[in-house]
Amino acid sequence: MKTTAFIANLFNSSLFISDLSRVLLKAMKAAVLIQRWYRQYAARMEVRRRYTWNIFQSMEYADLQDQIKLYNFLGYLMDNFTPSSTERNLISHIFRENEVCRDAEWERYFSYNNITVPDIYSGPRLTFPLDMDQAAHLVEAFKNKQQLHSRYVLQLLLETWKLLRVLPNINRVSTCHSKEITICGDLHGQLEDLLLIFYKNGMPSLEKPYVFNGDYVDRGKDSIEILLILFAFLLVFPGDVYLNRGNHEDHIINLRYGFTKEVLNKYKLHGKRILKLLQKIFSWLPLVTVIDQRVLIVHGGISDTTDLALIARVDRHRYVSALRPPKKKTPSRTNVYADSERYDEMIICKNRRGSLTFPKPFGARESFQRRSLQDFSSTVARTLGEEFEVRRRQAEFSLSSFSKSHRILSSALSSDSEPESSEFTDTGNDEWKQILDLLWSDPMSHDGCIPNEVRGGGCYWGPDVTEGFLNRHNLQLIIRSHECKQDGYEFCHNRKVLTLFSASNYYEVGSNRGAFVRLGPDLVPYFVQYQATSMTRGLSFPQNVKRTEHTALKVLREQLFVHKSDLLSAFQEIDKENTGLICLNDWASAIERVLHLDLPWRVLHPQLVSSTTDGKLDYHGWFRDLALKKPSSEHIEQTMLETLYRHRSTLETIFRIVDTDNSGLITFEDFRQTLKLLSAYLKMEISDEVINELVISTDTNNDGSIDIDEFMEAFRLVDKSRLERGKSLLKLMQDNQSLPQETESPQTVYSTAPQTSQCPASQPADPPVSNTTDSACSQTANPPASQTGSLTEDCPASQTEDLCHISVVVPPQ
Amino acid sequence: MADKYSADTIITETQKRISNAFDVFDHESNKTVDVREIGTIIRSLGCFPSEADLHDIIAELEEEEPTGFVRYEKFLPTMTKILLERKFRPITEDLLLQAFEVLDQQKKGHLEPEELTKYLTQEGEPFTQEEMDEMLSAAVDPDKNVILYKDFFH
Numbered sequence: 001m002k003t004t005a006f007i008a009n010l011f012n013s014s015l016f017i018s019d020l021s022r023v024l025l026k027a028m029k030a031a032v033l034i035q036r037w038y039r040q041y042a043a044r045m046e047v048r049r050r051y052t053w054n055i056f057q058s059m060e061y062a063d064l065q066d067q068i069k070l071y072n073f074l075g076y077l078m079d080n081f082t083p084s085s086t087e088r089n090l091i092s093h094i095f096r097e098n099e100v101c102r103d104a105e106w107e108r109y110f111s112y113n114n115i116t117v118p119d120i121y122s123g124p125r126l127t128f129p130l131d132m133d134q135a136a137h138l139v140e141a142f143k144n145k146q147q148l149h150s151r152y153v154l155q156l157l158l159e160t161w162k163l164l165r166v167l168p169n170i171n172r173v174s175t176c177h178s179k180e181i182t183i184c185g186d187l188h189g190q191l192e193d194l195l196l197i198f199y200k201n202g203m204p205s206l207e208k209p210y211v212f213n214g215d216y217v218d219r220g221k222d223s224i225e226i227l228l229i230l231f232a233f234l235l236v237f238p239g240d241v242y243l244n245r246g247n248h249e250d251h252i253i254n255l256r257y258g259f260t261k262e263v264l265n266k267y268k269l270h271g272k273r274i275l276k277l278l279q280k281i282f283s284w285l286p287l288v289t290v291i292d293q294r295v296l297i298v299h300g301g302i303s304d305t306t307d308l309a310l311i312a313r314v315d316r317h318r319y320v321s322a323l324r325p326p327k328k329k330t331p332s333r334t335n336v337y338a339d340s341e342r343y344d345e346m347i348i349c350k351n352r353r354g355s356l357t358f359p360k361p362f363g364a365r366e367s368f369q370r371r372s373l374q375d376f377s378s379t380v381a382r383t384l385g386e387e388f389e390v391r392r393r394q395a396e397f398s399l400s401s402f403s404k405s406h407r408i409l410s411s412a413l414s415s416d417s418e419p420e421s422s423e424f425t426d427t428g429n430d431e432w433k434q435i436l437d438l439l440w441s442d443p444m445s446h447d448g449c450i451p452n453e454v455r456g457g458g459c460y461w462g463p464d465v466t467e468g469f470l471n472r473h474n475l476q477l478i479i480r481s482h483e484c485k486q487d488g489y490e491f492c493h494n495r496k497v498l499t500l501f502s503a504s505n506y507y508e509v510g511s512n513r514g515a516f517v518r519l520g521p522d523l524v525p526y527f528v529q530y531q532a533t534s535m536t537r538g539l540s541f542p543q544n545v546k547r548t549e550h551t552a553l554k555v556l557r558e559q560l561f562v563h564k565s566d567l568l569s570a571f572q573e574i575d576k577e578n579t580g581l582i583c584l585n586d587w588a589s590a591i592e593r594v595l596h597l598d599l600p601w602r603v604l605h606p607q608l609v610s611s612t613t614d615g616k617l618d619y620h621g622w623f624r625d626l627a628l629k630k631p632s633s634e635h636i637e638q639t640m641l642e643t644l645y646r647h648r649s650t651l652e653t654i655f656r657i658v659d660t661d662n663s664g665l666i667t668f669e670d671f672r673q674t675l676k677l678l679s680a681y682l683k684m685e686i687s688d689e690v691i692n693e694l695v696i697s698t699d700t701n702n703d704g705s706i707d708i709d710e711f712m713e714a715f716r717l718v719d720k721s722r723l724e725r726g727k728s729l730l731k732l733m734q735d736n737q738s739l740p741q742e743t744e745s746p747q748t749v750y751s752t753a754p755q756t757s758q759c760p761a762s763q764p765a766d767p768p769v770s771n772t773t774d775s776a777c778s779q780t781a782n783p784p785a786s787q788t789g790s791l792t793e794d795c796p797a798s799q800t801e802d803l804c805h806i807s808v809v810v811p812p813q
Numbered sequence: 814m815a816d817k818y819s820a821d822t823i824i825t826e827t828q829k830r831i832s833n834a835f836d837v838f839d840h841e842s843n844k845t846v847d848v849r850e851i852g853t854i855i856r857s858l859g860c861f862p863s864e865a866d867l868h869d870i871i872a873e874l875e876e877e878e879p880t881g882f883v884r885y886e887k888f889l890p891t892m893t894k895i896l897l898e899r900k901f902r903p904i905t906e907d908l909l910l911q912a913f914e915v916l917d918q919q920k921k922g923h924l925e926p927e928e929l930t931k932y933l934t935q936e937g938e939p940f941t942q943e944e945m946d947e948m949l950s951a952a953v954d955p956d957k958n959v960i961l962y963k964d965f966f967h
Binding site for chain 1: 825826829830833834836837838841852853854855856857860861862863864903904908909911912913915916932933936937938939940944947948
């Protein structure tokens with residue numbers, strides 16, 4: 001405005017006009033130049049953001065492949081070891097149903113009355129029935145990092161279990177009385193995001209109904225707190241809080257993805273009981289929610305055979321885990337299977353006693369098991385051999401959905417002459433598939449319905465299936481979760497399917513936003529997006545991108561290092577003259593051939609390769625750069641280390657399965673057996689000496705047992721698990737910006753991204769917690785002067801101090 | 814070691830670069846990208862086109878009946894030509910510094926956020942509010958709350 005006044009004045013003097021127009025022209029040209037330059041810079045940042053996202057998604061894909069590897073490995077065990085072998089018994093227990101008692105007996109097991117709460121306990125003391133104040137108080141307590149005492153945990157869970165048992169499979173909600181319903185997607189143990197949602201949207205109440213769409217646990221570090229909050233509100237407002245089951249509400253999945261570990265760490269004394277009760281609660285969670293008979297809310301999705309009428313009828317609690325077939329219905333059969341379980345149990349007990357160097361103390365669980373043994377020992381219908389045969393078939397069947405090699409087996413099973421098993425497979429199979437489809441499926445862009453081989457369960461369903469399903473059931477929209485979306489939500493199938501994801505920063509801080517959606521009587525979705533920014537305060541947008549990229553690249557370098565042997569072979573195949581050099585094109589194609597990650601390697605190469613001579617890469621030197629330390633023991637081969645590292649999730653999960661009493665310890669013998677099994681499966685030699693070395697090096701308490709956590713730690717991996725992201729991010733910030741070290745955990749800063757316009761109503765202005773401007777990233781810390789240099793070229797990516805390395809520490813003999 | 818790269822090698826390398834950049838935005842893996850991402854792709858390959866330049870390029874790349882998508886078969890030859898002819902060269906640092914100095918009429922040595930905003934959202938090929946916010950978040954020195962443009966350059 002000043003300019004126009006200035007111009008108006010100067011028109012009076014023609015002397016200055018030519019100068020003025022020259023000045024204005026110059027200014028305009030300058031502006032264009034700066035805009036051109038900035039847009040180029042922004043485009044480069046955008047591409048980096050994109051391929052960082054691609055990397056994370058590929059890693060997740062690879063991780064899901066790991067899960068399938070686990071299932072295949074378990075299937076391999078079932079196939080290749082005789083029923084009486086101890087190896088198979090190590091893990092067959094997870095395929096057993098041990099719900100042999102009536103609910104009354106379970107209630108006794110879960111009794112909390114004898115748990116005393118010490119006076120010094122300063123957390124919430126719950127009284128039942130709960131009320132709104134107590135629920136709000138619970139939220140506040142968790143916000144302040146308090147932990148609820150196990151007595152109250154058990155009590156709350158028990159009440160929840162009682163309530164869930166009377167709920168139907170299909171929650172039915174109505175938006176009458178002009179109530180807007182809020183729907184949230186995956187939370188995955190990220191308490192920050194739930195708190196952010198409550199901050200922005202208000203807590204659940206009679207006026208504010210909520211639907212939560214599953215996957216409350218695993219990966220994040222506050223899964224149990226999220227569950228306790230959601231269950232508390234469910235108990236206080238049973239008509240206004242609706243919970244759907246997700247695929248992670250499954251105790252076997254929890255063994256792998258961290259929830260089991262979290263509970264056992266937080267509740268050392270009563271963790272096992274809590275987990276057992278949760279196992280039941282998960283199986284009793286409703287499967288889907290329908291709003292106004294128009295909108296379906298389900299965690300995974302649908303298939304071409306999904307039938308809501310059938311879903312309404314199933315006994316949902318029989319489907320305890322995706323990896324466990326349902327028990328049979330008829331009571332007489334129940335007893336028979338109960339017996340077989342007890343026989344299994346007896347054999348296993350005997351064997352395990354044999355393998356124990358030291359007896360394990362009897363926990364509450366074991367004494368309980370022994371009591372039930374006596375109850376049922378009188379009824380014996382089959383010989384031992386027959387029992388094992390049925391057990392074996394059951395186990396094979398349970399894996400048939402997850403392993404290609406077993407698909408033939410399952411069809412063979414269904415046409416079996418034995419009447420019981422075919423009856424079992426027909427109805428059980430059908431219902432089980434329906435539930436798997438609901439919890440595990442993903443949408444795809446082309447028509448049709450194919451098995452979901454990435455996840456190992458459920459299917460990929462196309463727009464035609466959506467169309468058919470909506471028409472058949474007279475619905476207009478499917479809201480599902482299950483997949484992370486960069487902006488927190490995404491439509492597909494002609495806006496008939498909405499994916500909603502509520503865990504922000506899921507892969508890494510800055511990787512994605514979370515979102516929730518509100519539906520009023522008009523059923524038009526209104527979105528709110530957010531990103532928990534407690535870690536990113538003080539970082540600008542480009543720094544955000546860089547930091548996320550840094551993590552992604554680190555993970556990628558790890559993968560490259562882990563596949564060194566295969567990559568080396570691939571390179572040497574191309575470099576026939578053994579020059580040690582390879583051109584970048586060949587480097588890129590070789591990597592893709594080995595890793596199958598489908599990433600833009602040529603775009604990534606400047607970040608992964610620090611220098612080339614004459615356009616060629618010295619690949620031996622490159623591998624040296626990727627590894628900081630060589631394994632400190634010469635005896636343990638590189639390939640073996642690499643392989644173990646690559647399969648570490650599988651290894652850890654199996655250890656936890658073997659650890660039947662959830663003590664966190666396994667015996668030498670079990671450890672040895674497990675490693676040998678894995679090596680046989682991977683067709684890789686692990687000699688006894690190597691295993692012994694590993695065992696000796698990790699048994700620091702010398703009691704003949706190995707601490708699982710310690711063993712995994714022994715790999716000395718610089719591994720960025722999400723549980724540690726806070727620590728490593730802080731370190732990163734310190735390395736890059738010389739920020740003062742924060743001793744207290746930083747206050748969470750909530751900031752909003754602009755909402756997408758689905759609803760004309762504007763959102764009331766929520767002031768952020770701190771005094772910052774309302775932009776996506778606020779700057780309140782004190783970065784050094786180098787921050788303003790962020791618009792210039794970036795420093796070379798390879799910094800040796802934070803590259804990954806693998807080493808196994810073996811003490812000198 | 815004289816002529817390491819024949820013309821063919823250069824063309825192949827160039828085309829592979831283009832293919833990779835294209836793939837990053839090919840979300841459905843069907844060799845098409847949203848036309849609105851063309852600018853980002855071209856810039857990511859090192860070019861500095863203006864918005865007007867992009868407008869012309871997109872007109873060339875679109876189908877007779879615009880679908881909102883650009884196919885790889887059309888993009889590749891156009892982009893190859895752009896790269897081999899070295900069109901839309903980078904802006905030299907001197908020129909850029911001069912541009913900032915022009916905007917800094919009072920010769921303060923820095924720019925106020927409001928000043929920069931006024932120019933870049935009203936003059937030339939104006940920024941959207943979002944673009945402006947992003948640039949400010951990257952460029953403003955939080956202590957002094959000004960843009961120390963001289964620090965952008967070596």
